[in-house]
Amino acid sequence: METGTAERLAHLPQVTEARNPGMALDLDWVRAVQANTSAIERRAATLPGRRSVKKAYQAAWLCRAVSCIDLTTLAGDDTVARVQRLCAKARQPVRADLLEALGLPGLTVGAVCVYHDMVAPAVAALQGSGIPVAAVSTGFPAGLSPFRLRVAEIGESVKAGAAEIDIVISRRHVLSGDWQALYDEMRAFREACGDAHVKAILATGELGTLRNVARASLVCMMAGADFIKTSTGKESVNATLPVTLVMLRAIRAYHARSGYRVGYKPAGGISKAKDALTYLALIKDELGDRWLRPDLFRFGASSLLGDIERQLEHHVTGAYSAGYRHALG
Numbered sequence: 099m100e101t102g103t104a105e106r107l108a109h110l111p112q113v114t115e116a117r118n119p120g121m122a123l124d125l126d127w128v129r130a131v132q133a134n135t136s137a138i139e140r141r142a143a144t145l146p147g148r149r150s151v152k153k154a155y156q157a158a159w160l161c162r163a164v165s166c167i168d169l170t171t172l173a174g175d176d177t178v179a180r181v182q183r184l185c186a187k188a189r190q191p192v193r194a195d196l197l198e199a200l201g202l203p204g205l206t207v208g209a210v211c212v213y214h215d216m217v218a219p220a221v222a223a224l225q226g227s228g229i230p231v232a233a234v235s236t237g238f239p240a241g242l243s244p245f246r247l248r249v250a251e252i253g254e255s256v257k258a259g260a261a262e263i264d265i266v267i268s269r270r271h272v273l274s275g276d277w278q279a280l281y282d283e284m285r286a287f288r289e290a291c292g293d294a295h296v297k298a299i300l301a302t303g304e305l306g307t308l309r310n311v312a313r314a315s316l317v318c319m320m321a322g323a324d325f326i327k328t329s330t331g332k333e334s335v336n337a338t339l340p341v342t343l344v345m346l347r348a349i350r351a352y353h354a355r356s357g358y359r360v361g362y363k364p365a366g367g368i369s370k371a372k373d374a375l376t377y378l379a380l381i382k383d384e385l386g387d388r389w390l391r392p393d394l395f396r397f398g399a400s401s402l403l404g405d406i407e408r409q410l411e412h413h414v415t416g417a418y419s420a421g422y423r424h425a426l427g
């Protein structure tokens with residue numbers, strides 16, 4: 099991976115990508131899409147070992163990962179107090195002394211991601227921080243409530259202050275190859291979002307094939323998705339490297355055709371700092387540096403930050419390993 103320092107990270111230009119306006123549904127393009135599953139799986143299997151981040155730069159890359167986290171709580175027992183604690187963590191994701199040592203006192207996560215009822219408390223708790231609130235919507239996670247209610251839910255969350263809306267698509271449209279229905283649904287969700295950014299959750303673990311993942315990715319981008327996201331975190335299979343390869347290549351193809359950069363959000367089951375670095379290396383390989391910023395890349399994760407913080411402590415102070423040795427006597 100290219101060299102990077104905490105200082106360079108601190109001075110990244112604030113670039114905001116133009117919203118994706120979408121395009122007419124191009125059915126010929128969708129039908130022509132292929133995915134060579136065994137080649138993709140072979141390539142994905144080599145990724146964790148193939149690319150490594152030099153030790154000297156790991157802290158900087160871990161900080162970059164922090165800046166791209168959608169810090170998430172999506173539990174039935176979420177409370178205002180829990181969301182307030184999460185927002186405090188979003189404002190200061192890593193211990194102050196570590197951030198000082200890293201030269202990144204202002205580092206925050208990319209966004210906080212919650213259910214609709216927790217949008218208003220999250221917006222209040224993040225006031226003045228510049229951290230957006232993302233709401234999962236449209237009958238998350240299954241997306242099987244009446245269509246008009248799914249559209250209305252988006253409007254409610256935008257009204258409550260959500261700047262980003264994570265919608266779930268109807269998996270049945272993909273499984274039955276009804277690309278027009280998927281396109282129309284995504285268009286309606288996009289409209290309902292108004293100025294809010296829209297992330298399309300494909301629930302890739304329920305789409306059957308990598309070819310379906312590629313085709314659903316394209317259709318959602320044609321219908322105006324600003325981000326495509328792998329999973330709700332509630333499917334039995336969530337973000338994986340093969341699915342990531344397929345979605346990144348769809349993003350690249352869409353950019354080549356339309357000139358618009360669509361963001362990528364792997365979500366569900368990403369909890370290790372090492373895995374976060376593998377994802378960043380893959381994004382860099384497939385899409386380039388421009389996609390390694392929070393306006394085009396997010397991790398949807400509830401527990402990744404804890405592991406990154408532990409690794410940063412280890413990198414910066416060595417206290418983690420010293421403490422570990424002490425504990426062993």
Ligand SMILES: O=C[C@H](O)COP(=O)(O)O
Nearest residue numbers: 331365366367398399400
């Ligand atoms: O969108 C985010 C996911 O629901 C988070 O999944 P996780 O709890 O496995 O990190």
